[in-house]
Amino acid sequence: MSLKYRIIPVTPFQQNCSLIWCEETRKGAVVDPGGDLDKIRSAISEEHVEVEKIVLTHAHIDHAGGTAELARALSLPVEGPHKDDNFWIQGLPQQAQMFGFPVPEVFTPDRWLNDGEQVTVGNQSLDVLHCPGHTPGHVVLFHKPSGLALVGDVIFHGSIGRTDFPKGDHATLIQSIRGKLFPLGDEIAFIPGHGPMSTFGQERATNPFVSDHRG
Numbered sequence: 001m002s003l004k005y006r007i008i009p010v011t012p013f014q015q016n017c018s019l020i021w022c023e024e025t026r027k028g029a030v031v032d033p034g035g036d037l038d039k040i041r042s043a044i045s046e047e048h049v050e051v052e053k054i055v056l057t058h059a060h061i062d063h064a065g066g067t068a069e070l071a072r073a074l075s076l077p078v079e080g081p082h083k084d085d086n087f088w089i090q091g092l093p094q095q096a097q098m099f100g101f102p103v104p105e106v107f108t109p110d111r112w113l114n115d116g117e118q119v120t121v122g123n124q125s126l127d128v129l130h131c132p133g134h135t136p137g138h139v140v141l142f143h144k145p146s147g148l149a150l151v152g153d154v155i156f157h158g159s160i161g162r163t164d165f166p167k168g169d170h171a172t173l174i175q176s177i178r179g180k181l182f183p184l185g186d187e188i189a190f191i192p193g194h195g196p197m198s199t200f201g202q203e204r205a206t207n208p209f210v211s212d213h214r215g
Contacts, residue, residue, distance in 0.1 A: 133173025
């Protein structure tokens, strides 16, 4: 038995919200519910998943905008991101104004996530890696048995996260990718916050921002 997933693109930014669940128990989590909650709830129903929690990789509006509403509607606790992203949560209304999103509620996660902790989904456990750079409190979820990582906006197929937002830092982001993600193994597949899936090996070979060829 392993971890199953379904990717649900949401918001005008086509952010990859993920529904993940334990195959054995069908208990699961919604990762990064940025909006379009009707799509998310339809996926939950179609996959017959009993959602236990919401998990956030970081608090940009396209990832976190639907959190408070979904948490209230389904009576779910919120886990993540790292507490260094709290200022982004508090600033969700301003983010909405800036990008033309519906204004969301501000919330406080039930649990901040720290490096080295775990998030449970049914009988499955995912390791938490604190990977700052895109935002200071960004976390990545890694399910070792499946060889799957949910990386938010740290790295994409052929690209990396933006670092021009407040408290973003390019050098820190590169260190997160090369120091924490690539050592997990070339074969690890990842779900990014936007766009298609890839593997760390493919990005090490071809990503112009972090490939091995950059020295």
